[in-house]
Amino acid sequence: MPDYAVVIEDLWYSYPASKEPVLKGINLKIREGEFLAIMGRTGAGKTTLCLTLNGIIPHVMLGKKKGKVRIYDRDTDEYTVPEMVDLVGMVFQDPEAQIIGMTVESDVAFGPENLGLSEEEIHRRIERSLEIVRLKGFEERFPFTLSGGQKQRLAIASTLALEPKVLVLDEPTSELDPVGKEEVFKVIDEMKEKLNLTIIMVSHDSERVASFADRVVVLDNGEIVMEGPPEDVFIRREELLTHGVRPPEVVELEARLREKGISVEPTLDVNEMVSRLAMLLEKRGVPSLPQRAAQVSGSGSAEESEEELVIKVEGLWHIYPGGVEALKGIDLEIRRGEFVALIGQNGSGKTTLVKHFNGLLKPTKGVVYVKGIDTRTATVAELARHVGYVFQNPDHQLFAETVREEIMFGLVNLGVPEGEREERMKMALKAVGLEGFEDSYVFSLGKGQRQKLATASVMA
Known part of the structure; x- marks a missing residue:
């Protein structure tokens, strides 16, 4: 060896x-x-x-x-x-680039089957791989009904099955x-x-x-x-x-303390850092902080915002083919100028919800209004004038050969005057840090750069 x-x-x-x-x-x-x-x-x-x-x-x-x-x-x-x-087994950055089965089980089985393994061995590898990535019970699911994170775990399972x-x-x-x-x-x-x-x-x-x-x-x-x-x-x-790498938070903490004149021996172990800080505070005679009741506010402001209501969701349900209930009675209001974060575990319905804002999905029950427009009767093209959407996977919305062509496509289709297009393209590329990439081939960019390009295309 x-x-x-x-x-x-x-x-x-x-x-x-x-x-x-x-x-x-x-x-x-x-x-x-x-x-x-x-x-x-x-x-x-x-x-x-x-x-x-x-x-x-x-x-x-x-x-x-x-x-x-x-x-x-x-x-x-x-x-x-x-x-x-x-x-060599490889799990790509984009899981959809290597998912080919019609069910989760068949996708994991594909590799071992092509190795000519026995049925018993194939079954063992499927069971173990799905258990490892927390997809037990998903064997009969169509892979493209999974969330982005679940697809990533499926790609890992399919590769692990090759051992x-x-x-x-x-x-x-x-x-x-x-x-x-x-x-x-x-x-x-x-x-x-x-x-x-x-x-x-x-x-x-x-x-x-x-x-x-x-x-x-x-x-x-x-x-x-x-x-x-x-x-x-x-x-x-x-x-x-x-070199563009974010240090661990414990290293950032040590650096911030050092800037304040407090010396703590560096470590990458969070528990060790906590112990060292506790000892330091004890030596300095710093008392424990008093307990305070949490201040709870329902809306975060004393009075309702007077800004224009741009998105209103009422009793929204979305049920995918096969009976998967992705959204269950969602009510939500978003006003002009707000920065709203949707958070939750993989598969909790975040992507399903936002796809209703530009008409990519229609409600099973309930209604979504965008600037007063009922999305059930509006086309995606009509809503595109009000809602820009950047996909989780940028490759789902990039199709032109060069960066310039990619950004210009949307501007042309929205009827932006020719004299404005170049300026808007440059503004968008500058905003995302892609100045000078106008003539670059789109799929020679890294995924992070393609994500920036997708964002710039919407911003322009």
Whole structure:
């Protein structure tokens, strides 16, 4: 057996439509059984690096590649994606890109069936994988009736069912609620230990990476700029911020205290930080804070807002085909200028609710008014003049070849005068930090950048 599960040597890569390389001289070795976290700002090259590990680059995405990637001594230049499937399993950033079954069970079964496993073994893998990701009982559900987070968990289950030696996860918890994130991280960590699985995970979740990863690699502009154990990397707060990585909150707390002249020894362990702060307060003779009754306000203001009512929801129910009750008697009012956050666990109905605001879904019972318009009788096109909608998955609303064409499409269809279009496009791109990307190929952008583009298209 080789000493390393993954060896990357002087790796360079450029997408076909890109003038600049996305990866620049990457050198990296990953030991068998290691949990490596890859972090970095949007567009740093994290997803591109992952795509080189199972042969998608160079066999599917051609581009221009230089350097070597070896997985258990297999050169990915010489082995195709199907020939790497027994070694490398991959969970994409967009779960819908790899869900193909008509039911949850059939999707998880697809991989093991194609490996020619026995029916008994396939059933065992389905059961275990669904239990791991909290989808037991969902076996007969149509995957595209699941919430975004549930789809992500299904994609993870389908990959785990292949039992690969190297598991590559591109932000697999990005659409999960906090409980789901913690469970997935714990499950992946347990599988690593039990199966000696090598884990390579792209993540922005510095708290959980600090707790679970053995090593952290930070990419910026296609290069490795930081590398080491979490306890060494995450205490370098200023350097992390320079490279677009948010340090763990416990590191931020220590930095804020230091700015106030209070010295606390750095640690990544929250419980340890609490203990150190308690000892510090005790030494300084700081008394316990008095208990105060919570101040409860029903509306958050003493009097009703006089601002225009822009959205009104009355007794809204939505029942999907198959009888799934996604919304049950929702009443809601939203006024001009309000910033309203909808929060809740995956599958609680958040996306279903907002899809009623622009007519993508119609009420099963009840009514939704947008600026006085009954959405039951209005078209999506009519409501688009009042409601801009940015999807959870930006790829559901991006279709043009370049960034410029993407933004101009909506402006042209809304009848915006030609003289205003360029100005509005530039304003929107500046607002989301995509200035200078006008002529970039849309799907050469990272997912975070595509999310910004989708937002800019609506803002314009």
